[in-house]
Amino acid sequence: MNGFHRMLHRGQLHQRNGHKIRSAIYARIIRVIYQNHISLKADIDGDVWFCHKGFGVVINPAATVRGGYYNTALRNNR
Numbered sequence: 001m002n003g004f005h006r007m008l009h010r011g012q013l014h015q016r017n018g019h020k021i022r023s024a025i026y027a028r029i030i031r032v033i034y035q036n037h038i039s040l041k042a043d044i045d046g047d048v049w050f051c052h053k054g055f056g057v058v059i060n061p062a063a064t065v066r067g068g069y070y071n072t073a074l075r076n077n078r
Contacts, residue, residue: 004034004053008044015040030054039063 011026023040031037036054038044041061048067050057059065 002053004030004050008038008040008050008054009046011040012044 007026007030011023011030014026015023027040034053034055036057038050038054038057038059039061042059043064044059045065045067048065
C-alpha cells in the first residue's frame with residue numbers, strides 16, 4: 001500500500017470515528033498533493049486501488065466504491 005492509499009484509509013477511519021479535524025487534515029493533504037477530491041465520507045472498500053494515486057479523481061460523499069473483481073479474477077485463473 002502506497003502513501004496515497006494509506007492516507008485515504010486513515011482519513012476515512014478518522015471520519016468514521018468522528019475526528020472531524022483530523023479527517024479534514026487528511027482530506028486537505030490528499031487534495032493538495034494528489035490533485036483529487038475523494039470524499040472521506042464515501043464508502044470505499046479497503047481493497048480498491050486507484051491507479052496513478054487517484055490523480056484527477058472526484059468521488060461524491062454519497063458514493064459507494066467496491067473492489068474485488070481484479071483480485072477475484074486473478075484467484076480464479078490460477
